[in-house]
Amino acid sequence: MLRNYVKPLLKSVLVDTIKAPIRLYTPRRALMYVPGDDLKKVLKAFLLDADSIVLDCEDGVALNKKVQARINIRDILDKGKPQRKRPYDFAVRINSVASELIKDDLSVLVTGKNLPNTIYLPKVENVQHLETFSGYLDEYVKAQSNIGLIIAIESAFALVNVVDICKAAIKMSSKFTPVALLFGSDDFCASIGAKRTESSFEVTYARQKIVTVAKAFNLQAIDMVYIKYKDPEGLKKQAEEGAQLGFSGKQVIHPDQIDITQKAFMPNPDQIKWAQEILNAFYKHQKEGKGAFSYKGHMIDMPTVKQAQNVVDLANAIMININE
Ligand SMILES: CC(C)(COP(=O)(O)OP(=O)(O)OC[C@H]1O[C@@H](n2cnc3c(N)ncnc32)[C@H](O)[C@@H]1OP(=O)(O)O)[C@@H](O)C(=O)NCCC(=O)NCCSC(=O)C[C@H](O)C(=O)O
Numbered sequence: 274m275l276r277n278y279v280k281p282l283l284k285s286v287l288v289d290t291i292k293a294p295i296r297l298y299t300p301r302r303a304l305m306y307v308p309g310d311d312l313k314k315v316l317k318a319f320l321l322d323a324d325s326i327v328l329d330c331e332d333g334v335a336l337n338k339k340v341q342a343r344i345n346i347r348d349i350l351d352k353g354k355p356q357r358k359r360p361y362d363f364a365v366r367i368n369s370v371a372s373e374l375i376k377d378d379l380s381v382l383v384t385g386k387n388l389p390n391t392i393y394l395p396k397v398e399n400v401q402h403l404e405t406f407s408g409y410l411d412e413y414v415k416a417q418s419n420i421g422l423i424i425a426i427e428s429a430f431a432l433v434n435v436v437d438i439c440k441a442a443i444k445m446s447s448k449f450t451p452v453a454l455l456f457g458s459d460d461f462c463a464s465i466g467a468k469r470t471e472s473s474f475e476v477t478y479a480r481q482k483i484v485t486v487a488k489a490f491n492l493q494a495i496d497m498v499y500i501k502y503k504d505p506e507g508l509k510k511q512a513e514e515g516a517q518l519g520f521s522g523k524q525v526i527h528p529d530q531i532d533i534t535q536k537a538f539m540p541n542p543d544q545i546k547w548a549q550e551i552l553n554a555f556y557k558h559q560k561e562g563k564g565a566f567s568y569k570g571h572m573i574d575m576p577t578v579k580q581a582q583n584v585v586d587l588a589n590a591i592m593i594n595i596n597e
């Protein structure tokens with residue numbers, strides 16, 4: 274639905290933008306966890322519309338089901354990435370470096386003929402964790418590869434180290450490219466001893482820091498999971514708040530959370546119309562030699578023009594993917 278009335282607007286925006294809006298971008302508005310050992314859920318996940326499907330080997334899988342999760346995921350990879358109507362991100366969450374399960378995970382999951390698009394490394398605490406992960410990847414992946422890496426920040430120590438982690442990830446010339454920072458809020462709250470509240474104010478600092486650092490390194494920022502999966506209103510509120518904070522997407526755990534979340538992270542028609550009007554007014558005033566101008570009672574100058582451009586770029590990037 275949204276797509277239908279956004280599209281005509283986008284056509285004119287594509288022509289009218291300040292810089293080329295088209296770039297390679299994999300949307301991860303909803304990043305959907307599926308326990309890897311649960312084959313029924315795994316098969317169902319590929320029939321759903323999440324931008325990113327994360328087949329899980331970590332905390333969604335019991336210790337005595339880890340082997341089954343690896344076998345299921347490897348089997349799917351060997352058969353080839355399941356086709357869907359539109360492109361999507363096929364991700365696998367392996368176990369953390371500290372867990373000592375990571376070697377067994379990688380020895381099964383990245384040694385077949387097909388690799389996942391993305392590996393999601395949980396509980397990255399420091400640069401050494403990344404180096405260890407990178408070493409294992411070099412050991413197991415023989416061919417050239419450019420697998421995406423989602424780095425999960427889930428503790429106080431990790432948050433303190435996040436800038437160093439990003440710098441190292443970007444420099445590490447290996448078989449992966451960092452694509453996103455993800456906020457593991459449940460583990461983070463356990464780490465700092467926070468009490469959960471309805472408003473989530475206890476994680477405000479962490480959310481804002483993660484968004485800021487992610488964007489500083491040109492990475493996507495993935496917001497926390499909303500565990501009350503039978504509360505669509507609460508999810509909508511939290512997802513919209515995440516988008517307002519600058520997150521690129523959000524973790525989801527249940528099929529019913531996908532649509533609400535993806536809508537929250539897609540600029541809506543009013544936002545696109547606003548952005549288009551700002552950009553058009555900007556051109557007009559530039560020609561008249563005016564850097565600042567008035568639009569509906571607001572002072573507009575370059576920072577707001579950049580925000581309008583962000584809206585247009587994001588809408589274009591998502592539309593290109595979902596219409597392919
Ligand atoms: C939460 C659940 C255990 C609920 O499962 P269930 O009781 O089966 O729910 P429903 O009966 O309402 O399900 C309806 C149908 O949808 C399928 N389903 C449900 N969940 C999924 C899913 N995640 N992927 C695919 N399909 C799913 C059901 O099978 C039903 O299908 P059908 O019978 O054909 O109608 C469950 O939703 C679940 O297991 N969710 C994932 C939990 C998980 O992965 N948790 C870990 C990730 S969160 C995290 O790690 C936090 C982070 O690290 C941090 O620190 O913050």
Ligand SMILES: [Mg+2]
Binds near residue numbers: 395460
């Ligand atoms: Mg976690």
